[in-house]
Amino acid sequence: MPTSPTSRTAPTATGTIPAQARTATARPARVDASRWPDVAAQPKASAVRTAVAERLVRHALSRLPLRARLAGRDSIGLGGPLMEIRRPDAFFRRIGASGLIGFGESYMAGEWDSPDLVGVLTVLAGNAAGLVPAPLQRLRKLWALRQPAAQANTPEGARDNISHHYDLSNDLFALFLDETLSYSSAVFRGFPAEHELLPAAQHRKIDRLLDLARVGPGTELLEIGTGWGELSVRAAARGARVTTLTLSREQQELARARIREAGYEDRVDVRLCDYRDVTGEYDAIVSVEMIEAVGVEFWPVYFRTLERRLAPGGRVALQAITMPDDRMLASNSTYTWIQKYIFPGGMIPSVEAVERVTTAHTALRTEQCDGFGMHYAETLRLWRERFEERADRVDALGFDATFRRMWTFYLAYSEAGFRSGYLDVQQMLLIREDTA
Template identity: 75%
Template sequence: MSTVHPPTAGTALPGPRTPAPNASAGQVDAARWPDVAIPPRVSRARRALAAAVVGRALDRLPLRVRYAGTRTAGLGGPLVEIHRPDAFHDRIGAHGLIGFGESYMAGEWDAPDLVGALTVLAAHAGDLIPAPLQRLRRLWAPRHPAAMRNTPDGARSNISSHYDLSNDLFALFLDETLSYSSAVFLGFPARPESLAAAQHRKIDRLLDLAEVRAGTRLLEIGTGWGELALRAAARGADVTTLTLSAEQRELALARAHEAGLADRIRVELRDYREERGTYDAVVSVEMIEAVGAEFWPVYFRTLDARLAPGGRAALQAITMPHERMEAARDTHTWIHKYVFPGGIIPSTDAIEATVRDHTALRPARRDAYGPHYAETLRLWREAFTARAAEVDALGFDATFRRLWTFYLAYSEAGFRAGYLDVQQYLFTKEGTAR
C-alpha cells in the first residue's frame, strides 16, 4: 500500500501554537497534517473581519448555525455546529475556503447532515463573499503552486498523489466494477438499478457513442482500474489504455489477465501527450478535469491527432458554470491541496470553444447527468463511512477519514445544488473510416 503524504505547504506566524483537537479522534497527527493540527495565528482584527464576513453570509442562508452553545445564526435548516469559533474564524481569515475545509478536518465544526449543509453553501457559492471582496479576489485568493502545473512531470506527480494512495482503499467504497466516475442509472430517481449495473450502463453508452465493436482500434485516455477497457475488449476491440498511476496499471493488467482478455488490452504507463498511434475511436472518462486549463488545447489536439478520419471520440466530463469557472480557475483550493492537485473543472463553453478553436473535431452530441452523479457519490460516501474500521486498518487515520468524508460530501453537494454537472460528449472527425 502507498501511504498518503498530505501537503506540508503553508506559512505560519512564529511563536507557540496549540494543536487543534479532532472532535472524532483525540489529537491530529502534527507530523502528518501540520496545517490541520495547528491553527494559523491571525490578528484580532483579521479574526473579527473573518467573523463578520462569515456571520453576514450565514445569517442570510437557510442553515441553523450554533456557535459553541452560545448563540445561533441562520434562517433555519441543516444544523452546523461550530465547536471552536475562534479557531474556525482564524482559519478562514488566514486561508479562506482552504481554512474552512481544514477546520472540518480538525473537528472544529460538524454537521449532522453534512451533505445538506454543504448543498446550501454550494447553492449560494456565487454570493457568499461580498461583491467588493469578489472584485479583489486576485489579491487575496491563493494562486496555484507552480509545482502543480500539469506538465508531463507535474501530471505524473499530481495523479500519483491521489490514485496511488492504495488500490485497497478505493476497493472499500467503489462497487465491484471499480469505476470511479459517475454512473448512469436506469429508473432514476424512483427505483434506480444497482451501482454496478449503472456503471456498466455508463460505460456501454460511451462505447456505443464511439461505435466500439469487434475490430475497433480504441484508445482510452485514463485507465482507472480497467473496467471500460475490459468491456471494450469483450466486444472484440483492440484496446490501448493510458494511465499515469502505477497502482492502477498493476491492477488493470491483473484484471485483464483474469478475464482472459490480456491479448486485446495494452495498459501503458504513459502521458496522453506521448501517444503516437492512430485509432478508430477515443474514449476518455472524467480525465479532462486533471488536464489543467492551460493544457486543454493540447488535450483536444491530441484527440484530434490520434483519431483516424471518420473516427469518433466519446468523453465524460464534470462541468461547472462558465462564470464560476472563470472566477475560480486561478485559485488554489482545499480540493487542490488535499484531493486533486492541479485539477480544474471546465465549463461546457470552455470545452466547446477549445474544440472549435484548436481542432477539426465536430461536436455531435451532449447529454447531462448531474443528478446521477449525486446518487453515485451518495453511495460511495455511505460505503466509505460504513467501512471506517477497514480504512483505519489500511493505515489511514481519523483525520484522513474526515478529509475524505468532507471531499465526498462536498462533491455530492455540488451536484445536488446544480453547481456541478456531468456531461457525455460525442465528437466526430470528418473523413472515411477504414
C-alpha cells in the first residue's frame, strides 16, 4: 500500500511556485520519496518489457482520436486532445513495469500532461476494450498485477481501507464538495450544471432514494455508509428514525455535529460499525455508493446482511457505480491505480453481478434500476474545477503538489469513465421476493 498522504503529516517542502502556475496539473517541482516512493523512483523494468510496452502504446495511440506528442517532437494519433509525453523513456518504462498503475504514476511524476486531461482520458476509456491486443488480453493473468492480500475487506481490512480515503481530512473534502458535503452523484435538471445548483441536485438525488425506499413518518431506516450525514438529516426531517453506519472516525464526528446542528440528534444514531455487525430489523435500508468498497468476495455477505436486516415488506434503495459486465469479469482481480492510491480494496460491480449475487445468495430481487451516468460526469467536473481553483488552500492543509496531481487525475479519470460510457451509476430498488 502507498503511504497515505494525510493532512496530519507535516507539509512537504516543494519549492516556491508562482501563483499563476500553481494549478493542480502543474508539474511537481520535486516528488517526496518518503511520501511517494513509487512515484519518486524509476521502476525496474527489463529492456524487453519496456520495448514491448513502447511498441504496444505507440500502436494503440496511433489509432485513437487524440494527439500524443513525445518530448515536444514527433506526434502519434489521429488528432484530438493533446497528450504531452515529456519524458517518453520514463513513461514507457513505468508502463512496462506496472501497466496502468505506471500510467497513473507517470502522470503524478509529471512525465506526461495534457491541457485537456479529461478529453485524453475519455478517449482512452472509450477505447479501453481494444487498447491491448486480444491475444495479450487472454494472457492477462500472466502479466497483470494482482490485488494485494492486505487490501482484502475483512472487518479489520475494511476499516483500514476506508480510513485511507475518508480520514484524509474533512477540510479537504469541504474544499471541493458543496455545502451538503455529499460525495456521490447528484441528479441535475439539465446540463451544463453550475456549482451553485449542486446542493439542490444532491438533495434531488437523496429524495429520490428516500422515495424509492418509502421513507416517511415512523420509518425505521438503516443507512449503510453515513458520509457526512446529509441523507440522515433529510430522512429525519421526514419523521424517520435513522441508524447510520460508518467506519470513518472523521466522518462520524462531523456527521454527528451536523445532525445535532440540524436538530435531529434524537432521531439519528451515527455508529462506528461495520455493516456485518449491525443488528435489528428495519423498514427500509439505503446505501449510497458503498457497495464499491465491499469487495467481490464479500458481495454475498453484504447482500445477505441487507436481507437479514430488512423487515417484512421492507425496501432497499441502493445507489451504485457500475461497469459493463464483460469488463468487470475481465478485471475483477487486477490491481489498479485507483486501488493503490485512492480506494484500497474497491471494486465496481455490474448490474448483472448484483443480480447474480442476490439470486444465488438471497431472496432479494431488483425491482427497479435507473442509470444516470452523465449526471455523475457533471458532478465530477464541478468537483474537479473547484479542487483546481483552490489549489493554494489544498497546499495550506499540508498536501503537496504530487497529491494535487494525484487527486486531479483521480477526478478526471472518474469523469472520463462516465463521459465515455465505461462507467454508469444506478439507483436500484431491491425487495424480498416473497413480498414482491
